Amino acid sequence: MIENTGGDGSGFADLGLRPELRQALVGLGYEEPTPIQRAAIPPLLQGRDLVGQAATGTGKTAAFALPLLQLIADGAGRAGPIALVLVPTRELAVQVSEAMHRYGHDIGARVLPIYGGQPIGRQLRALSRGVDVVVATPGRAQDHINRGTLDLDGITAVVLDEADEMLDMGFAEEIEAILSSTPADRQTALFSATMPPRIAGMVRRHLREPVMVQLDREASTTGESLLVRQSAYVVPRGHKPAALGRVLDLEAPAAAVVFCRTRDEVDRLTETLNGRGQSAEALHGGMDQQQRDRVMNRLRAGTIDLVVATDVAARGLDIEQLTHVVNYDVPSAAESYVHRIGRVGRAGREGTAITLVEPREHRMLKSIERATGRRITVEKLPTVADLRARRLDLTRAALRESLLEDDLEKFRGVIEPLCEEFDLFDVALAAVKLAQETSGTVDEEELPEAEPPPADDQGRRRKSPGRPSTRRSGSGMTRLFVGSGRSSGVRPQDLVGAITGESTLSGRDIGAIEIADRFSLVEVPEAAAEDVIVALRRATIKGRRTTVRRERHVPR
Missing domain, CATH: 3.40.50.300 (P-loop containing nucleotide triphosphate hydrolases)
Known part of the structure; x- marks a missing residue:
């Protein structure tokens, strides 16, 4: 079923959460659940599988973390982990783990983030002592499973957070293998900002009659997102x-x-x-x-x-x-x-x-x-005038705050002698001038105004012919030569995973990929090409280091 949710003013007490969790939320200053939390928490508490689609910043972490913590409290005393959360990056692993610690402090929840870039010995010791929830990146989770240090036999719930990002980063195989290693009767929740066909396929294979929570645009932009003021400035590159x-x-x-x-x-x-x-x-x-x-x-x-x-x-x-x-x-x-x-x-x-x-x-x-x-x-x-006016505004506000809040008596000995010689108003003007000079000088050079291309020019460019298979010449893309191809078992997802894992690009930044028997060609933004080349030369693709360079074009 599809639930288009909106605010009804109900608080967390209406969602069926344990008192300890509600008290933790009150202590953290949360008063009302967000739309995704209101829609997702009740079915998750009932043990239902769930697919949640909502934009970043809408409260997805608490939407799955609170039901998992309630599951821990209800099954206290179990030895191994009972829940696994998969996330795309180490930063998100740490963020989710910290949030669960805050929410679950009063129930003694043991939450462990595991990810690459951290000494594995520390993770091994923590796993051996026992944890309730493991929050992991797919690669490091698979590594622990292969080592036999992460036991999934007792897992009762799995969460895939930002599933679209994980697939874009090339983690599809790891996710499939991890899900296949967990008990078939587990509860599964999947959260994603977008729902491409690959996500739909994963849902069909691994979730059982899931509740579908899809926030419409109005609901997903209420609260947090609606409070973002968005603006732009047109600026010449230089x-x-x-x-x-x-x-x-x-x-x-x-x-x-x-x-x-x-x-x-x-x-x-x-x-x-x-x-x-x-x-x-x-x-x-x-x-x-x-x-x-x-x-x-x-x-x-x-x-x-x-x-x-x-x-x-x-x-x-x-x-x-x-x-x-x-x-x-x-x-x-x-x-x-x-x-x-x-x-x-x-x-x-x-x-x-x-x-x-x-x-x-x-x-x-x-x-x-x-x-x-x-x-x-x-x-x-x-403009320069705008900056000067802004600086004066800030100085005025600082002076007002100081007059209302600070103890200024110790400075009376500076002002009184000056007032015998000068007008009090002139003394104040001189003080403001010194304050302005102390805060730094304003750049006196006016920046040139830039206008967007006229609509007719944009129209001509849209109509210009081009090859549909490449975006290289029209939108700042260039092709890289990778010295491994089909004969080495290289697939498009291997290249995407290597690039997104080693460089700053996401899967959406990568263009067309062509794989031949002995080499591959992949499109990346021109501005990031050198960065990608350096990163891939340090990395391995299918376990091997390989040649990476710009494609050499032969004149025709």
Whole structure:
């Protein structure tokens, strides 16, 4: 059945949750379940299989975590894990595990995240001591199963979270093998932002008469997503770093994530922002887990206010203080845009999503608007006058707060002698001037305004002929040569899995794939080509290292 849910004002007490879980939610400040939670929790508590479709940021984690914790409480005392949660990335594994610890503190839930990049010895010791729920990436879960260190015989529930992302990253075989290793009478829940045919096939094979919970667009955008203010600025490529700095100066975010396409771009932009006086750090797949954790902890603690990240590194990111998301480049797919802006505007907090658009990317912005059904306001870049006015506003607000809250008596000895010599109003003006100069200078150079291509020009480009099998010349794609092919057992999913696992790209970023007997050709965005080449040369495909380079074109 399809349930299009909306808010009815009922609280968590109406969903059938144990008192300990309800008390934990109250302590965390949750008052009302989100639509996906209201629709999913009751059937999961009844033991039904379930398929849930909803956008990122709608509360999916609690929708499956709370029923699993109730299952643990009802079956207390069992030795092995009784629930397995599969997630696409290590960041999401940590996030889900931390959420379950918070919700299940009063019932003593033992939740263990296992993922690559962490010493396996630590995971082995924790598994041997006993756990209730394992939250794992498919690759590391399969590794433990093969070692005999993860026993699935006692599993009564399995959750596939962000199933579409796991398939895009090439984990289809691992997921199939893991599900086949669990008891046939287990309960299974699958959550996904999109429902491509491959997901439907998995549902048919592994779920039994599932309840289908599909939030319509209105329901899935209420609450968190509706609180995200979305805007865009059209900027020439060469002026994007300066434009970003100016927008950040105007917005003054408490904490922000700036998304870039490649690792190199992340590193370059981070250096540029720090050179402008911003406090920024990089976050991408080229960093080890300890480095990435350190960056996230500094953002949470307020030591830094900007993280420049790739999509892969930021998957599963959930920072309570986050106020702004900035797309330094227009995402290549509407789903990526939705995942990015889902990082802000959660739990009733307002958020802002800003996109910097090159003139040639204006059509991509329109396609995102059509896919999301939400208008993105195109605004003019802040001028020097705008920045000065904004800085004065901030100074005025700071002065007002200080007058209301601070103990200023100790400064009277500075002001009184000056007032004998000068007018009090003039003294205040001089103090404001010094405060402005202390906060830094305003860039005096006006940035050029850029307009999107006229509609008739866009129409001509749409009508120009091109080969339907490749997007290389028309949309910034290029083809890479991979020195392994059909004779080595290479399949398209192997290439997709290698690229998404080792680089910053997602499956949606990858274009056409051609596999010959001894080699393969795969399309990737031109801007990410060198990054992908370096990453794949370090990796193995079907257990072997292979040649990777740009395709060499023979003149005709």
